[in-house]
Amino acid sequence: MAKRKLSQVAKWDHEFVWHPFTQMQDWLAQEPVVIERGEGVYLIDENGKKYYDGVSSLWVNIHGHNHPTLNAALKEQVDKIAHSTLLGLVSPPSAQLCKELVELAPEGLNKVFLSDDGSTAIEIAIKMAYQYRQQVGQTEKTKFISLNAGYHGDTLGTVSVGGIQLFHQVFHNLLFKPITLPSPGVYRDVADREASFEESLAELERILDEEGHQITALVMEPLVQAAAGMLVMPHGYLKRVRELTAAHDVFLIVDEVATGFGRTGTFFACEQEGVSPDFMTLSKGITGGYMPLAATLTTQRVFDAFLGTFEEKKTFYHGHSYTGNALACAVALASLQVFRDEKVMEGLPRKIEAFTNALKPIEQLEHVKEVRQRGLIVGIELEQDVATHTPYRPNDAVGAKVAVLARESGLICRPIGDVVILMPPLVSTVEQIEDMVRIVGESIRIATEEEHVLEGMRPIIL
Numbered sequence: 147m148a149k150r151k152l153s154q155v156a157k158w159d160h161e162f163v164w165h166p167f168t169q170m171q172d173w174l175a176q177e178p179v180v181i182e183r184g185e186g187v188y189l190i191d192e193n194g195k196k197y198y199d200g201v202s203s204l205w206v207n208i209h210g211h212n213h214p215t216l217n218a219a220l221k222e223q224v225d226k227i228a229h230s231t232l233l234g235l236v237s238p239p240s241a242q243l244c245k246e247l248v249e250l251a252p253e254g255l256n257k258v259f260l261s262d263d264g265s266t267a268i269e270i271a272i273k274m275a276y277q278y279r280q281q282v283g284q285t286e287k288t289k290f291i292s293l294n295a296g297y298h299g300d301t302l303g304t305v306s307v308g309g310i311q312l313f314h315q316v317f318h319n320l321l322f323k324p325i326t327l328p329s330p331g332v333y334r335d336v337a338d339r340e341a342s343f344e345e346s347l348a349e350l351e352r353i354l355d356e357e358g359h360q361i362t363a364l365v366m367e368p369l370v371q372a373a374a375g376m377l378v379m380p381h382g383y384l385k386r387v388r389e390l391t392a393a394h395d396v397f398l399i400v401d402e403v404a405t406g407f408g409r410t411g412t413f414f415a416c417e418q419e420g421v422s423p424d425f426m427t428l429s430k431g432i433t434g435g436y437m438p439l440a441a442t443l444t445t446q447r448v449f450d451a452f453l454g455t456f457e458e459k460k461t462f463y464h465g466h467s468y469t470g471n472a473l474a475c476a477v478a479l480a481s482l483q484v485f486r487d488e489k490v491m492e493g494l495p496r497k498i499e500a501f502t503n504a505l506k507p508i509e510q511l512e513h514v515k516e517v518r519q520r521g522l523i524v525g526i527e528l529e530q531d532v533a534t535h536t537p538y539r540p541n542d543a544v545g546a547k548v549a550v551l552a553r554e555s556g557l558i559c560r561p562i563g564d565v566v567i568l569m570p571p572l573v574s575t576v577e578q579i580e581d582m583v584r585i586v587g588e589s590i591r592i593a594t595e596e597e598h599v600l601e602g603m604r605p606i607i608l
């Protein structure tokens with residue numbers, strides 16, 4: 147990249163901003179892309195260059211940027227009030243949103259606790275499940291089960307139930323220790339994955355038989371372990387986990403933060419296996435990608451265990467300053483309206499199929515180990531030598547190089563290690579999806595096959 151004079155914004159960025167999940171040493175050595183505007187599926191930088199938003203601004207965007215309905219909802223709400231607390235008060239958008247979420251959610255989930263991020267939604271589910279057991283006299287039920295390679299956020303409670311060593315290991319001594327269930331998703335061979343399906347369930351059954359009376363809940367991502375590199379779970383796994391946990395009176399917390407709001411082809415991923423969990427967490431897509439907001443849905447049974455007089459101390463003492471924010475709830479309602487107006491779910495099967503077809507040539511590339519897809523989520527895993535299962539060395543930063551090449555060709559994507567991620571906004575047309583896949587495919591081909599092109603390219607470690 148030619149060295150240009152940094153813009154004022156870029157200078158401030160380099161001087162004052164610490165970026166999330168970013169090795170700042172590498173960051174500071176390069177010119178940042180400054181996004182000034184968005185239009186539909188495009189991001190537009192300060193020099194007017196347009197890029198596809200190929201990861202939906204970290205998996206949150208649904209209907210595109212600058213959507214007239216979402217913009218209007220925000221403008222209308224801000225002229226009434228931006229925020230009033232949900233502690234002791236209620237507002238029209240928060241009440242209506244909770245009602246609509248319950249109507250959309252799997253049967254049995256009929257109470258909604260609002261917060262601001264995916265992490266807080268899981269924290270709340272964990273704390274509610276735990277407090278529930280204490281309040282109904284199941285005081286020995288204090289343990290949790292989580293899956294290896296799971297990801298549920300970056301706060302300490304959610305890191306405790308996380309299973310990604312790179313992110314979580316350093317905090318080991320600060321965490322509570324759940325029982326780890328081997329995830330069938332971690333096997334990167336289809337055959338191994340299928341074989342491990344029964345093994346994982348047998349292990350779960352053993353844990354539940356031996357320790358079920360001490361376990362409050364199992365936490366998992368449905369269908370796809372996203373942050374671990376879009377690891378796909380074999381079909382039927384979620385349903386079997388639901389059956390086993392129900393039989394042992396262990397709550398199932400399904401983390402739909404990444405999968406909710408149409409991402410996997412159904413409105414919620416749970417629907418694909420007919421599963422109704424005890425807790426469901428939502429965030430990312432909930433406002434169409436506009437505002438931070440999250441929801442923890444649970445059952446009447448859980449809710450009722452928190453009812454009592456003040457002296458009984460059964461209150462759920464948890465809340466955040468911006469819980470139930472009116473602007474966020476108003477734009478979330480508008481997003482649900484767009485789902486109906488634009489028949490978003492009806493349009494998905496065509497797009498998902500086109501995505502699958504467009505990805506086929508990528509599967510044939512020499513260094514592509516596997517293309518894993520669920521709906522409009524895809525992870526393309528790269529390997530130095532596919533035949534001998536030899537991974538790239540971390541310093542090769544091959545995923546990051548693909549991202550840099552893609553960016554030069556007008557597509558923003560962010561890899562997870564050697565897995566290239568593509569997650570187009572749901573509003574993307576078939577043609578746009580095909581074009582995004584074309585750019586990613588070409589970037590992978592250059593990054594993995596044309597060594598000389600990459601010489602001197604400074605890897606940004608993403």
Ligand SMILES: *Cc1c(COP(=O)(O)O)cnc(C)c1O
Pocket residue numbers: 262263264265266268297298299300367372373401402403404405429430
């Ligand atoms: C992103 C994510 C989270 C964390 O959400 P934040 O809003 O980043 O706190 C939790 N669970 C899953 C499955 C996620 O993908």
